[in-house]
Amino acid sequence: xxxxxxxxxxxxxxxxxxxxxxxxxxxxxxxxxxxxxxxxxxxxxxxxxxxxxxxxxxxxxxxxxxxxxxxxxxxxxxxxxxxxxxxxxxxxxxxxxxxxxxxxxxxxxxxxxxxxxxxxxxxxxxxxxxxxxxxxxxxxxxxxxxxxxxxxxxxxxxxxxxxxxxxxxxxxxxxxxxxxxxxxxxxxxxxxxxxxxxxxxxxxxxxxxxxxxxxxxxxxxxxxxxxxxxxxxxxxxxxxxxxxxxxxxxxxxxxxxxxxxxxxxxxxxxxxxxxxxxxxxxxxxxxxxxxxxxxxxxxxxxxxxxxxxxxxxxxxxxxxxxxxxxxxxxxxxxxxxxxxxxxxxxxxxxxxxxxxxxxxxxxxxxxxxxxxxxxxxxxxxxxxxxxxxxxxxxxxxxxxxxxxxxxxxxx
Amino acid sequence: xxxxxxxxxxxxxxxxxxxxxxxxxxxxxxxxxxxxxxxxxxxxxxxxxxxxxxxxxxxxxxxxxxxxxxxxxxxxxxxxxxxxxxxxxxxxxxxxxxxxxxxxxxxxxxxxxxxxxxxxxxxxxxxxxxxxxxxxxxxxxxxxxxxxxxxxxxxxxxxxxxxxxxxxxxxxxxxxxxxxxxxxxxxxxxxxxxxxxxxxxxxxxxxxxxxxxxxxxxxxxxxxxxxxxxxxxxxxxxxxxxxxxxxxxxxxxxxxxxxxxxxxxxxxxxxxxxxxxxxxxxxxxxxxxxxxxxxxxxxxxxxxxxxxxxxxxxxxxxxxxxxxxxxxxxxxxxxxxxxxxxxxxxxxxxxxxxxxxxxxxxxxxxxxxxxxxxxxxxxxxxxxxxxxxxxxxxxxxxxxxxxxxxxxxxx
DNA sequence: CCGTTTTGTTCATGGGGGTCACAAAGCGAG
DNA sequence: CTCGCTTTGTGACCCCCATGAACAAAACGG
Numbered sequence: 001x002x003x004x005x006x007x008x009x010x011x012x013x014x015x016x017x018x019x020x021x022x023x024x025x026x027x028x029x030x031x032x033x034x035x036x037x038x039x040x041x042x043x044x045x046x047x048x049x050x051x052x053x054x055x056x057x058x059x060x061x062x063x064x065x066x067x068x069x070x071x072x073x074x075x076x077x078x079x080x081x082x083x084x085x086x087x088x089x090x091x092x093x094x095x096x097x098x099x100x101x102x103x104x105x106x107x108x109x110x111x112x113x114x115x116x117x118x119x120x121x122x123x124x125x126x127x128x129x130x131x132x133x134x135x136x137x138x139x140x141x142x143x144x145x146x147x148x149x150x151x152x153x154x155x156x157x158x159x160x161x162x163x164x165x166x167x168x169x170x171x172x173x174x175x176x177x178x179x180x181x182x183x184x185x186x187x188x189x190x191x192x193x194x195x196x197x198x199x200x201x202x203x204x205x206x207x208x209x210x211x212x213x214x215x216x217x218x219x220x221x222x223x224x225x226x227x228x229x230x231x232x233x234x235x236x237x238x239x240x241x242x243x244x245x246x247x248x249x250x251x252x253x254x255x256x257x258x259x260x261x262x263x264x265x266x267x268x269x270x271x272x273x274x275x276x277x278x279x280x281x282x283x284x285x286x287x288x289x290x291x292x293x294x295x296x297x298x299x300x301x302x303x304x305x306x307x308x309x310x311x312x313x314x315x316x317x318x319x320x321x322x323x324x325x326x327x328x329x330x331x332x333x334x335x336x337x338x339x340x341x342x343x344x345x346x347x348x349x350x351x352x353x354x355x356x357x358x359x360x361x362x363x364x365x366x367x368x369x370x371x372x373x374x375x376x377x378x379x380x381x382x383x384x385x386x387x388x389x390x391x392x393x394x395x396x397x398x399x400x401x402x403x404x405x406x407x408x409x410x411x
Numbered sequence: 412x413x414x415x416x417x418x419x420x421x422x423x424x425x426x427x428x429x430x431x432x433x434x435x436x437x438x439x440x441x442x443x444x445x446x447x448x449x450x451x452x453x454x455x456x457x458x459x460x461x462x463x464x465x466x467x468x469x470x471x472x473x474x475x476x477x478x479x480x481x482x483x484x485x486x487x488x489x490x491x492x493x494x495x496x497x498x499x500x501x502x503x504x505x506x507x508x509x510x511x512x513x514x515x516x517x518x519x520x521x522x523x524x525x526x527x528x529x530x531x532x533x534x535x536x537x538x539x540x541x542x543x544x545x546x547x548x549x550x551x552x553x554x555x556x557x558x559x560x561x562x563x564x565x566x567x568x569x570x571x572x573x574x575x576x577x578x579x580x581x582x583x584x585x586x587x588x589x590x591x592x593x594x595x596x597x598x599x600x601x602x603x604x605x606x607x608x609x610x611x612x613x614x615x616x617x618x619x620x621x622x623x624x625x626x627x628x629x630x631x632x633x634x635x636x637x638x639x640x641x642x643x644x645x646x647x648x649x650x651x652x653x654x655x656x657x658x659x660x661x662x663x664x665x666x667x668x669x670x671x672x673x674x675x676x677x678x679x680x681x682x683x684x685x686x687x688x689x690x691x692x693x694x695x696x697x698x699x700x701x702x703x704x705x706x707x708x709x710x711x712x713x714x715x716x717x718x719x720x721x722x723x724x725x726x727x728x729x730x731x732x733x734x735x736x737x738x739x740x741x742x743x744x745x746x747x748x749x750x751x752x753x754x755x756x757x758x759x760x761x762x763x764x765x766x767x768x769x770x771x772x773x774x775x776x777x778x779x780x781x782x783x784x785x786x787x788x789x790x791x792x793x794x795x796x797x798x799x800x801x802x803x804x805x806x807x808x809x810x811x812x813x814x815x816x817x818x819x820x821x822x
Numbered sequence: 823c824c825g826t827t828t829t830g831t832t833c834a835t836g837g838g839g840g841t842c843a844c845a846a847a848g849c850g851a852g
Numbered sequence: 853c854t855c856g857c858t859t860t861g862t863g864a865c866c867c868c869c870a871t872g873a874a875c876a877a878a879a880c881g882g
Contacts, residue, residue: 153776153777162777215652216651216652233649238644239746240627240747241626241746241747241748241783242746242748242777243746244776244777245744245745245746246746247744247746247776248743248744250743251744252663255666255667255675255676262776263774264666265666266666329662330744332658332659332661333640333656333657333662333741333744334651334656334744335651335652335653335655335656335657337652337653365661365673366564366655
């Protein structure tokens, strides 16, 4: 007799880890899923089937590209082309970006860039969310959540932006609350998550970029002014007990350096940011292009084949040396196995990788013993992808549970 | 028919977490075990029964001391009086300590203190382990493992002491390997674990002392010379990717300070250690008592009702201010919710708690927003207890598995 | 002495993953 | 081309462990 019970659907516990493996590109087939998850082939097959019925992945009985030459070729697990997406918003000093991001950190759709941020966070976020809702309508994709990246320290768990000064937003703005309200009003009934932009870029680099596979990943990056840091431990963002960790800007890198608004002098913040390079090179910030772009161009010109004059080369070397001191200080405290640099710091690394790496090794206590690799970031819109990661996280933790709760949007 | 199968013994999965709750004193009865573990009463009962048959805990149908006034009184879960122990060894500049430590961080037996450390680590550790084996023989207790605390950075996972300079051991000594060999030769067939003494003290403070319940715990302590740090995240020691994290001694706390052997100047290491206080107070290190004890006594005399002269008070204040700068720098990077201080730093805190706390708040970026509590350590032999924690960890992770593998010692 | 409340225990039930055997799909040797 | 060899995918059955419900136990209060 055919019992009318619901199908067994085994492998519910391993569902989250399995999706995470596919998400980070570490599980192209059921076979590697088996070994990575440490379960049997039967369970891995059931897990893959469940993810398929959830509409998250598709299975290709693939035509070619055999990796292992022997044995039965495995089926390829692919992220579903028409699967759900996360709504990602990044606010920066020059405007905001809005995109839909699917599993695997793939940017599925982007709204036209906006070049101005309204000084009232409620208005600015309403604009951004409206653009996102429009994208959802156009694509008809289901939305699993929304993430927001802000150039400010953001408290945990309340989601308050303490210093969004470059946006001219009031300090202490409750951005998570505002973001969630905007989502509600725009008819996108999903949870909103917020985070610091450098933190989120670090998360994205760890899952889909230059930080892939690192156990203890340290990211350091400049925006237009100032320096930010982030730490990813065991695949999770470490934000400290209140979300305020990795404020690395006020490490002392030059005891005789210029005064900083924090009261000390020679801070990383004022000694290695774009303005510092322009000043050291004797340049005025030009009207065309952002401060960050100008500084990066300058640093690149000081690199091999860049053809910069001696003043610029000297200024770049000087900044590299100070950055090395700062990174060495962080290495002493955090002992990461990889450092990913972004913004101007990435350009400094690319201008003279040897000098920076040697400087860090020289100034850190165990520079010779504990080897740390220092690499440039690889993602163009890391903060945006990272914001989406926040929204995807509940799905990665419990796929069926998170997807049950959400309602589709579109049309 | 009576099936001759082994007894069911349910609740194997929750066994580790349950033991950890008892171990850290957070599960006095089966009832709280139920709520803390998030399982049913049936499972909690089975778990308690299993721990009992393993000889780790005992159940007291207790006579008095009813906490909740209503309902059936619960049975008290107690750590077994004759249960297994861990062999703990702490090496410090003035000698070594050896003890047997039971669950809950209880020191069960101590060997007479030894006042000298042989310059060959193999000889020194053989002496210590011999004393430990003697203790095991005397008490007849079963041994689950052995832990060693060393005043040096220790690499993970190989267990190499990079700078045991105060012991006059050669840098790069493979202490874990030596320790394990000594254990074998002494007839104590257990695994040996090693760690930095401050790290282990932090672990002990988190589980049994002033750090109990903290999410992100930072410990900073002085030995006789220099400063050490440690971080406990979510109950686990964070030692970085190679075990070399939290080398906090070379944070700059006074840009105009005295030169440090690291090449910089004004490092926490040389500005806030016992020698720094003695120098600032114009005292010579006396022959009687250790440097640490003299400095602590001096700091205490500068506290309320201590009756120190103005020179000593000024020196103490100055050290407190520099320590505050260093702690603030760490707060900016790590954002802990609690800081436990040990050694001279503990004495400095107790001499003037208000000044230190205000200094940290003033110099940290979010001192006002992200509140961090700063407290003195409470354990007398934190490193020793922490070393035992290392040895206990496998048992906490998988009680039946770890206990099956071990063989009893004694007699 | 009897309800109420909380705790501990027994027993049947069921979900979820493991084990095992078998089928499928290429590769290479003969 | 056919026959093994190797690896991958799948279905049937089993075992472990936690749940849920009912019952028993041990106080307290009227």
